[in-house]
Amino acid sequence: MSSLVAVAEERLEPLTLARNVAWWEVNVEATEENERRRAETELEYSDALADRELFGDVERARIGNGNGEPIVARRLELLQRMMLPHQIEDSLRSRIVQLEAAVEARFSRHRGVIRGEEVDDNEIKRILRESDDSAERREAWEASKTVGASVADDVRELARMRNEAARSLGYRDWFALSLANDEMDEGKLLQTLSDCDRATAEPFARWKNALDMRLGERFGCDASELCPWHYADPFFQEAPVEGSVDLDPHFKGKDVVGLAGRTFEGIGLEVAGILDRSDLFPRAAKCQHAFCIDVDRGGDVRVLANVTDNQDWTDTMLHELGHGVYDLGFDEDLPWLLRDTHLVTTEASALLFGALAGDREWLERVLEIGAGEAAALDGRLRSARAAELLVFTRWVLVMTGFEQALYADPESDLDTTWWDLVARHQLVSPPDSRRAPDWAAKIHVAVAPVYYHTYLYGSIVAAQLRDSLTAAAGGLVERPEAGKILVDKLFSPGASVRWDRLVEQASGSPLSVESLARAVAAV
Numbered sequence: 001m002s003s004l005v006a007v008a009e010e011r012l013e014p015l016t017l018a019r020n021v022a023w024w025e026v027n028v029e030a031t032e033e034n035e036r037r038r039a040e041t042e043l044e045y046s047d048a049l050a051d052r053e054l055f056g057d058v059e060r061a062r063i064g065n066g067n068g069e070p071i072v073a074r075r076l077e078l079l080q081r082m083m084l085p086h087q088i089e090d091s092l093r094s095r096i097v098q099l100e101a102a103v104e105a106r107f108s109r110h111r112g113v114i115r116g117e118e119v120d121d122n123e124i125k126r127i128l129r130e131s132d133d134s135a136e137r138r139e140a141w142e143a144s145k146t147v148g149a150s151v152a153d154d155v156r157e158l159a160r161m162r163n164e165a166a167r168s169l170g171y172r173d174w175f176a177l178s179l180a181n182d183e184m185d186e187g188k189l190l191q192t193l194s195d196c197d198r199a200t201a202e203p204f205a206r207w208k209n210a211l212d213m214r215l216g217e218r219f220g221c222d223a224s225e226l227c228p229w230h231y232a233d234p235f236f237q238e239a240p241v242e243g244s245v246d247l248d249p250h251f252k253g254k255d256v257v258g259l260a261g262r263t264f265e266g267i268g269l270e271v272a273g274i275l276d277r278s279d280l281f282p283r284a285a286k287c288q289h290a291f292c293i294d295v296d297r298g299g300d301v302r303v304l305a306n307v308t309d310n311q312d313w314t315d316t317m318l319h320e321l322g323h324g325v326y327d328l329g330f331d332e333d334l335p336w337l338l339r340d341t342h343l344v345t346t347e348a349s350a351l352l353f354g355a356l357a358g359d360r361e362w363l364e365r366v367l368e369i370g371a372g373e374a375a376a377l378d379g380r381l382r383s384a385r386a387a388e389l390l391v392f393t394r395w396v397l398v399m400t401g402f403e404q405a406l407y408a409d410p411e412s413d414l415d416t417t418w419w420d421l422v423a424r425h426q427l428v429s430p431p432d433s434r435r436a437p438d439w440a441a442k443i444h445v446a447v448a449p450v451y452y453h454t455y456l457y458g459s460i461v462a463a464q465l466r467d468s469l470t471a472a473a474g475g476l477v478e479r480p481e482a483g484k485i486l487v488d489k490l491f492s493p494g495a496s497v498r499w500d501r502l503v504e505q506a507s508g509s510p511l512s513v514e515s516l517a518r519a520v521a522a523v
């Protein structure tokens with residue numbers, strides 16, 4: 001058995017490395033050559049995972065391994081899980097890949113139109129943040145939804161094909177397959193979502209009521225007349241400025257990368273090597289977002305970012321390095337397949353560090369804004385943080401509820417389902433008589449299916465870790481003991497331990513919304 005695992009690792013390791021390098025290069029510079037290389041390495045990697053003979057050997061080995069070595073059993077389990085979604089009929093696999101790519105391309109090419117002019121997403125967001133003109137806001141919001149109408153039929157078709165794939169593998173639908181394949185228990189997920197709903201419904205309603213009063217004043221209408229375009233984000237997935245604290249003046253002229261470096265140094269976590277290999281500042285033809293990638297599972301960890309001197313980018317730098325220190329923290333003796341993370345736990349680490357950019361202690365000790373000023377900001381910082389968590393949690397309830405319904409029946413009246421969920425969880429009503437596939441305007445539904453709940457789990461676990469580090473080390477900022485706890489209990493086991501057991505081990509308690517509930521009560 002152990003030789004089969006070793007053979008599979010030997011085959012996957014170079015393909016993964018090539019795919020990661022190609023991914024890095026195309027994001028650093030989007031040339032045709034880099035794009036071709038990326039598609040090529042992606043295909044080679046997915047072909048290896050689709051190998052039926054290897055998959056059959058892995059399945060038989062898992063059964064035969066019975067009471068074998070746990071470290072071999074765990075690698076076989078991960079290998080089977082990586083390969084399973086690729087074990088579908090070749091023609092179905094290629095139809096799904098092609099349609100996904102076509103829809104993704106349509107999203108990149110599509111531009112909404114405002115007053116006869118094509119606009120990009122940044123312009124739409126700018127109007128929704130800044131404009132006091134309700135008619136202009138309405139046009140911007142409607143423009144943000146037109147992509148939905150253009151891709152909706154294809155997104156439904158993707159859901160049908162994904163269901164067909166899931167059923168051919170013995171699962172009820174794609175929703176069930178995705179969760180099972182990600183070590184997520186569906187019953188537990190639904191219970192957690194309903195716990196989140198209960199913990200946030202009242203504070204969210206209270207916070208939104210106050211927000212609506214302020215928005216009513218700003219737009220000169222009654223709070224009951226507010227429409228979806230009066231919120232600062234097309235999906236109301238982020239808290240509007242009315243509910244947050246503007247810290248940007250404190251970041252102006254600061255060395256954001258240096259601050260991030262000092263943050264990790266103070267916690268005893270080494271990031272100099274990551275920063276050396278990284279590509280951190282804006283440049284033409286470079287990806288505009290940010291990510292962290294573990295290129296070789298052997299210490300080559302890099303961050304791509306477009307840093308400017310504001311709070312958002314400081315949060316992002318800390319976030320990406322929070323992924324990076326996790327990847328550098330794996331136990332040296334772990335075999336290749338186990339030098340990996342579950343999305344929930346790595347996202348929790350990233351969110352834990354990212355949030356420091358709005359944390360009183362960090363502002364005082366790392367940004368050095370002065371104790372008096374930090375103390376004066378404290379209450380507002382905590383309520384801004386609570387508002388962010390509330391808005392995000394309610395939004396994930398919409399997304400997850402919708403995807404559950406989509407895969408349960410792709411033929412159902414999805415337009416109505418979407419607005420029912422938005423009204424219930426976000427307390428936003430649809431504009432009168434609106435009939436449109438607004439759900440399809442969210443790119444994740446098309447190209448990152450059944451994924452959104454991992455962000456919510458990540459933020460629940462981050463809140464748990466924060467509480468447990470406060471209890472064990474007094475906090476995180478400038479506390480190497482906290483860094484040591486994270487390395488020993490969360491990072492070093494890699495994927496050798498299931499994510500839910502890792503959460504319990506690292507935070508001292510199983511996944512629970514208690515810490516999140518406490519954090520949102522500060523709103």
Ligand SMILES: [Zn+2]
Pocket residue numbers: 319323347350
């Ligand atoms: Zn992340």
